[in-house]
Amino acid sequence: MKKVLLFFIFTCSFVVGLNAQVYAVAASKADFAKEKSKGIITFRFGSDVLPETILTNSENFAENFTTVFDAAKYVGTFTMKENTEMNRLMLGRLLIMCGVEVVEFDGAQLPVYQFSNEQLK
Secondary structure, three states: OHHHHHHHHHHHHHHHHHHOOOEEEEOOHHHHHHHHHHOEEEEEEOOOOOHHHHHHHHHHHOOOEEEEEEOOOOEEEEEEOOOOHHHHHHHHHHHHHOOOOEEEEOOEEEEHHHHHHHHHO
């Protein structure tokens, strides 16, 4: 019986681990449209995305946008140097480099590449 219980606990832990995804949450559709037009985009990140990871990786995109991260709220604010499609698409690359797999947007969970192609262009 002990072996069955341990096997059950191990199996549940494994399944939960597979379903966990690193995520970011975008603003509502209307708010995101305003952010995009202004060139200042915010994301609330899951606790599995470390602030250091975002700040360190964003250094690679210093010519595209500036990054401010509020560690208490886990919110990153990205201000485009020039509000161009290319600079916004680089934000999608930053998300991928930080290990973000899913962006919650408008009630749906989108893979980062899909969010980038549909919303950051």
